[in-house]
Amino acid sequence: MIARLVPGDLRLRLIAAFVLVACLSQLSHLPVAGAALAVLAVASLGRVPLRRLRHVEGFVLLLFVMLPFTLPGTPLLTLGPLEMSREGLARAALLACKVLASALVLLAFLGAVEPARLGAALHALRLPEPLVRIFALTPRYLALIRDEIRRLREAMRARGFRPGTNRHSWRSYGNLIGMVILRALDRARRVDEAMRCRGFTGRFPHAALPRPGLRDWRGVVLTAGLGVVLVLADRG
Amino acid sequence: MIPVVALSDLTVTRGGAAVLRGLSLRLGTRERLAIVGPNGAGKTTLLRCVVGLERPVAGRIALFGNACGGERDFRPFRPRIGFLFQDSDDQLFCPTVAEDVAFGPLNTGATAAGARARALEALEALGIAHLAERVTHRLSGGEKRLVCLAGLLAMRPEVLLLDEPTNGIDAENMARLRAALEAFDGAMILVSHDAGFVAGLATRAMLMRDGALVEAEIHDHPHLHSHPHLHPKG
Known part of the structure; x- marks a missing residue:
């Protein structure tokens, strides 16, 4: 269902997702936020791999642990010196709905897009070149850096290292992190050199993207419309 | 005839120690020069000097007859000199093979379609057209x-x-590499510690030791030898 909303053109897709998330962030009533979450969850059913929501779940959980006990208001429950307030619980629920709804929007709109394509789209939207380049190159080299960490850790284990809570372990992990950063810097330097050898002078040769079609614009209008309706419902 | 690469009295130091000591070299238009030497002899540093990635403390570098000193001098010549890095991962930074191969032509002003055509043509020539849409970091070392x-x-x-062109390469891709290099119509410097591979391709050879080059002779003669090797059973 959400496929009808998502514009095919990546630039417009980024804009649409941005507008919708911006609208979601303005909601201040739990029923509206809850309804928004429900609508988005139903719409994106089968399109968004739900396990990817794990990345935000920790944050949502933290909200539920912290907010009810820190926001003053009508007490609901007393645990020793801690008091759980109705207002805090409501605020946590509101924020959770907004966070999850926003995450669903981002996953549905951009979850399956390759970072490099996203980089080209961000470039087309006139984002600063260095930011786009960092964004596009990070995923490519993250795998290599991860491999490097794995190899270093295996080599440590092979020499009998057993992590524990002691000075030796902390120092060893400190060295490991330092070494990974040094190697990443070295790698960055060599990648830059290899790019310069192939004639790179600081401007990424992104291919021009085709003009967005009518269907793409319709997606933006529908998505933005949904956002505006939500904000109006929240205000009214 | 003007040499494509001319180095004279090149000295490069790193951390106070000399990596290259007054090294001189001339490479002719069609010459294939093999430079063989142990690890740490300065082979990579020599190549880095040629494309201006390393700056010598003394000596002169001329590319296609033009003296080169700073980054600006080297820039226009880099597309005419292909430098194969020791570690392939340093070079492959685009998500797909076709995009990575098209990166150079795009930098030199080719259109998107033109760059793609040239990329596919280059892949075809190496017999690896089937890799075009593959993701670069999932390729094998040889690929x-x-x-x-x-x-x-x-x-x-x-x-x-x-x-070190043969770094991490398997037998099948080694054959493709050798065929491609044999077909290449230009000058070449092959740096390796694998004397067998480069000696077969080169027209001239030099030995590198402690930052200096000495002329060497390539010769081919039958050896009467025995060595252990493996065959499949049965």
């Missing part, structure tokens, strides 16, 4: 090597600098 080379050939260079 990465050939894709890197395709990225250089797509720029139609006049000189190839190959730093």
Whole structure:
């Protein structure tokens, strides 16, 4: 269902997702936020791999642990010196709905897009070149850096290292992190050199993207419309 | 005839120690020079000097007859000199093979369609057209090597600098690499510690020891030898 909303053109897709998330962030009533979450969850059913929501779940959980006990208001429950307030619980629920709804929007709109394509789209939207380049190159080299960490850790284990809570372990992990950063810097330097050898002078040769079609614009209008309706419902 | 690469009295130091000591070298238009030497002899540093990635403390570098000193001097010549890095992962930074091979032509002003055509042509010439849409970081070591080379050939260079071209390569891709290098119509510096591979391709050879070059002779003679090797059972 959400496929009808998502514009095919990546630039417009980024804009649409941005507008919708911006609208979601303005909601201040739990029923509206809850309804928004429900609508988005139903719409994106089968399109968004739900396990990817794990990345935000920790944050949502933290909200539920912290907010009810820190926001003053009508007490609901007393645990020793801690008091759980109705207002805090409501605020946590509101924020959770907004966070999850926003995450669903981002996953549905951009979850399956390759970072490099996203980089080209961000470039087309006139984002600063260095930011786009960092964004596009990070995923490519993250795998290599991860491999490097794995190899270093295996080599440590092979020499009998057993992590524990002691000075030796902390120092060893400190060295490991330092070494990974040094190697990443070295790698960055060599990648830059290899790019310069192939004639790179600081401007990424992104291919021009085709003009967005009518269907793409319709997606933006529908998505933005949904956002505006939500904000109006929240205000009214 | 003007040499494509001319180095004279090059000295490079690193951390106070000399890596290259007054090294001189001339590379002719069609010459294939093999430089063989142990690890740490300064072979990679020599190649880095040629494309201006390393600055000598003394000596002169001339590319195609033009003296080169700073980054600006080297820039216009880099597309004419293909430098194969020792570690393929340093070179392959685009998500797909076709995009990576097209990177060079795009930098030199080719259109998107033109760059793609040249990329596919380079891949075809190396016999790896089937890799075009593959993701670069999931390739095997040998495939990465050939894709890197395709990225250089797509720029139609006049000189190839190959730093340990046989690094991490398997037998099948080794044959493709050798065929591609034999077919390359230009000058070449092959740097390796694998004397067997480079000696077969080169027209001239030099030995590198402690930052200096000495002329060497390539000769081919039958050896009467025995060595252990493996065959499948049965």
